[in-house]
Amino acid sequence: MSVPHKVGTVKSKQATNVKAPVAKVVKAAGKKKDEEEATDTAEGEEWMPGKTLVKPPDQLDLTEEELNEEITRVLTANNPNAPQNVVRYGFKEGCYKPIIFVDQMAIHFELEGNLVHKESDEGRRLMAKQAEREEGTGAEKLDNVAKAGEKERKLTNQFNFNERASQTLNNPPRDISCQTEPPPRANFSATANQWEIYDFYVEELKRREKSKEKQEGQVLNKEEDKSKKKIIQAETQSDDITQLAHAAKIIERMVNQNIFDEVAQDFMYFEDAADEFRGEKGTLLPLWKLQYDKAKGLSVTALCWNPKYNDLFAVGLGSYEFTQEERGMLLFYTLKNSSYPEFIFNTTSGVMCVDIHEQLSYLVAVGLHDGCVAVYNLKKKSDQPVYNSTASSGKHRGAVMQVKWQKDDLDSNHNFISVSADGRVVSWTLVKHELVFTDIIKLPATDKVPDDLKDVIATAGTSLDFHKQKDYHFLVATEAGKIHKGSKYYSSKFLETYDAHFMTVSRVRWNPFHPNVFISCGWDWMVKIWDQTIKSPIFTFELKTSVTDVAWAPYSSTIFAAITNDGKSRDHA
Amino acid sequence: MAEVEDTLKRIQGYNGVIGSIVVNAEGIPIRTTLDNSTTVQYVGLLHQLTMKARSTIRDIDPQNDLTFLRIRSKKHEIMVAPDKEFLMIVIQSPTE
Numbered sequence: 001m002s003v004p005h006k007v008g009t010v011k012s013k014q015a016t017n018v019k020a021p022v023a024k025v026v027k028a029a030g031k032k033k034d035e036e037e038a039t040d041t042a043e044g045e046e047w048m049p050g051k052t053l054v055k056p057p058d059q060l061d062l063t064e065e066e067l068n069e070e071i072t073r074v075l076t077a078n079n080p081n082a083p084q085n086v087v088r089y090g091f092k093e094g095c096y097k098p099i100i101f102v103d104q105m106a107i108h109f110e111l112e113g114n115l116v117h118k119e120s121d122e123g124r125r126l127m128a129k130q131a132e133r134e135e136g137t138g139a140e141k142l143d144n145v146a147k148a149g150e151k152e153r154k155l156t157n158q159f160n161f162n163e164r165a166s167q168t169l170n171n172p173p174r175d176i177s178c179q180t181e182p183p184p185r186a187n188f189s190a191t192a193n194q195w196e197i198y199d200f201y202v203e204e205l206k207r208r209e210k211s212k213e214k215q216e217g218q219v220l221n222k223e224e225d226k227s228k229k230k231i232i233q234a235e236t237q238s239d240d241i242t243q244l245a246h247a248a249k250i251i252e253r254m255v256n257q258n259i260f261d262e263v264a265q266d267f268m269y270f271e272d273a274a275d276e277f278r279g280e281k282g283t284l285l286p287l288w289k290l291q292y293d294k295a296k297g298l299s300v301t302a303l304c305w306n307p308k309y310n311d312l313f314a315v316g317l318g319s320y321e322f323t324q325e326e327r328g329m330l331l332f333y334t335l336k337n338s339s340y341p342e343f344i345f346n347t348t349s350g351v352m353c354v355d356i357h358e359q360l361s362y363l364v365a366v367g368l369h370d371g372c373v374a375v376y377n378l379k380k381k382s383d384q385p386v387y388n389s390t391a392s393s394g395k396h397r398g399a400v401m402q403v404k405w406q407k408d409d410l411d412s413n414h415n416f417i418s419v420s421a422d423g424r425v426v427s428w429t430l431v432k433h434e435l436v437f438t439d440i441i442k443l444p445a446t447d448k449v450p451d452d453l454k455d456v457i458a459t460a461g462t463s464l465d466f467h468k469q470k471d472y473h474f475l476v477a478t479e480a481g482k483i484h485k486g487s488k489y490y491s492s493k494f495l496e497t498y499d500a501h502f503m504t505v506s507r508v509r510w511n512p513f514h515p516n517v518f519i520s521c522g523w524d525w526m527v528k529i530w531d532q533t534i535k536s537p538i539f540t541f542e543l544k545t546s547v548t549d550v551a552w553a554p555y556s557s558t559i560f561a562a563i564t565n566d567g568k569s570r571d572h573a
Numbered sequence: 574m575a576e577v578e579d580t581l582k583r584i585q586g587y588n589g590v591i592g593s594i595v596v597n598a599e600g601i602p603i604r605t606t607l608d609n610s611t612t613v614q615y616v617g618l619l620h621q622l623t624m625k626a627r628s629t630i631r632d633i634d635p636q637n638d639l640t641f642l643r644i645r646s647k648k649h650e651i652m653v654a655p656d657k658e659f660l661m662i663v664i665q666s667p668t669e
Contacts, residue, residue, distance in 0.1 A: 195631030244595060247654035247661045248580040250641055251593075254652050259588050259668050340583060 318350020
């Protein structure tokens with residue numbers, strides 16, 4: 001019944017009154033019949049029977065009102081199969097939203113065609129193929145196929161690529177090289193030791209100090225620097241050997257030590273086993289003989305050990321003969337080098353006595369034959385004495401017999417005392433560059449001299465010694481045989497006078513240990529030991545010849561040595 | 574200057590001294606009393622030895638320095654005194 005249904009609907013589109021389906025059917029049937037009737041009217045009115053309504057059995061029975069009811073039927077383009085409730089998640093709202101506009105297209109029938117546009121690539125291809133087939137020979141086909149293949153290949157390149165190549169003119173390559181002179185090279189090698197680093201730092205320090213000094217004294221020292229520069233240049237130019245002095249000195253000493261090896265050993269360790277058998281006589285082994293060529297003809301007049309450097313001693317050379325030519329030397333020897341003196345000083349007249357300062361062992365006082373006293377400074381290289389007394393500054397009128405250093409006075413000036421043949425005991429003070437003298441005392445004349453000549457003729461002093469502890473007490477020995485004890489603070493009178501010898505007293509010395517004892521020796525063959533409180537000697541020794549010198553042993557208070565004119569030395573205890 | 578020359582002469586004149594050589598800082602002998610080949614030999618060998626000895630002493634204590642080096646052999650004794658710039662070598666035979 002669908003067909004009539006559709007027809008019915010079509011008709012209903014045409015907006016005719018539509019009744020209930022029954023009615024429709026009826027109507028449809030009616031209309032058909034009408035049509036049929038229309039058509040058939042021509043044919044024949046013969047078939048007219050059956051105008052009676054045929055009711056299908058399942059037709060609804062509706063009342064006439066219902067049959068007359070107008071039911072509106074709308075025709076829409078909606079696809080009844082399309083979903084009407086499609087929802088999609090809306091991210092903006094965060095919830096599902098119904099989509100109103102749904103695609104309503106319903107595809108009823110689909111057929112893919114196989115028509116190709118003849119202008120398109122595929123169309124052309126196919127047309128070409130057809131052309132080939134129509135020509136029909138195999139070889140050609142093959143060729144064509146090949147060509148076509150090529151053509152096809154060409155054609156298949158989508159971009160229709162064209163290649164064009166051309167060759168440019170290349171410049172012929174050339175090699176140009178040049179060689180430079182290699183930089184001058186020198187091999188440098190050094191070791192970095194701890195001491196090399198230390199050396200460098202020391203030098204750096206010196207340099208910095210120098211630069212500081214230069215900055216400070218720049219203006220004043222410009223001239224000095226110039227002169228110094230000249231000197232330095234002169235020194236470095238020559239193949240300078242002067243710096244070798246130190247090394248040469250050491251070598252000389254070593255060579256000497258080798259030569260005199262036995263002597264050196266004896267010096268340290270001499271022990272003569274035969275001593276025990278000899279009774280009173282001992283042995284005195286001469287160790288060294290020190291000679292100096294230029295000192296020939298001069299007699300040794302004075303000896304003095306250096307208190308600081310135990311192997312250094314001073315030798316004064318002069319002559320005892322008053323008529324001989326005036327010449328003298330002061331030499332310093334060290335036991336380490338017995339062949340050559342360390343220091344040599346030439347003096348204008350013979351040296352009579354030498355004394356080295358106790359503390360400042362480079363200051364040497366020298367008493368000369370002509371009455372001058374001089375002071376040498378060993379630290380300075382010059383040959384001249386640092387201080388010299390001249391006639392105007394109160395030098396002695398006779399030979400200076402003894403000089404002795406004193407302690408520094410209150411102004412801390414060095415001073416020393418000398419006694420001479422003119423009978424004066426003079427104290428000399430080193431003030432800046434001069435020697436200032438002060439008479440301490442004058443030796444009184446002997447009784448034998450008539451009174452009115454007493455002031456003129458003086459007795460010569462021969463020896464002088466200062467007390468070890470109370471160094472203002474001193475003893476002076478005279479040619480007349482007397483020993484005077486004086487004090488530095490009493491300038492007019494002596495404290496004590498001892499009648500010591502009948503002839504010249506050649507030496508008087510305090511005992512280094514006993515404060516009251518001193519010893520004296522004289523040309524009257526006697527050596528006497530005195531106590532200063534007693535007028536007469538405690539001990540007297542008679543030696544066979546005149547005694548020229550006597551000395552206490554430094555280690556014992558009871559031993560002394562004496563030397564006599566016959567060349568013998570005696571030790572007494 | 575003259576003093577040093579004097580000293581050198583004296584050293585050469587001592588008993589038993591065979592020869593003496595003075596070498597400068599570069600290792601060139603400037604004064605010698607021996608023949609050339611011996612001098613060169615001595616200098617070359619002793620220079621190295623002195624350097625080594627000095628290095629030894631100073632390595633132990635940088636404030637110390639070598640003053641003297643003595644080598645005693647059966648026949649002679651060689652003494653070397655190094656200086657800042659110079660080296661002095663003396664060969665002596667024992668006086669017996």
